[in-house]
Amino acid sequence: MSKTWRKSSYSDGGTSGNCVEVANLGTSIGVRDSKNPSCGHLAVPRRDLVALTDHIKSGKLDL
Template identity: 45%
Template sequence: MTPAPNWRKSSYSGGNDGDNCVEVATGPTHTAIRDTKARARATLTVPSTAFAAFLDALKRHP
């Protein structure tokens, strides 16, 4: 059995109800991303190394 993903909200959720953000679930080989407002819809899953490179690029070019 595959364990349920441990979803975490973005630290940049903003004010109000915090539903204007994304959530991520990390695993040893892949990272899943979903829209907080539409949790039941499809998720985007990418290799963890690609997601780490994406975050690094965002930090370098705000």
């Protein structure tokens, strides 16, 4: 499967360098730092990433 990396719509556009890219890896999602793509990526099972984003959106992790 060919990986196409997309920058997160929540990345800040480069003002502070906080940029995340994601790619569909089949049953998992690749997550990497767009400033350092040669450093590799995390492969997160799709269902776990969905559960994490749902948890974040629910506000349960807000301070």
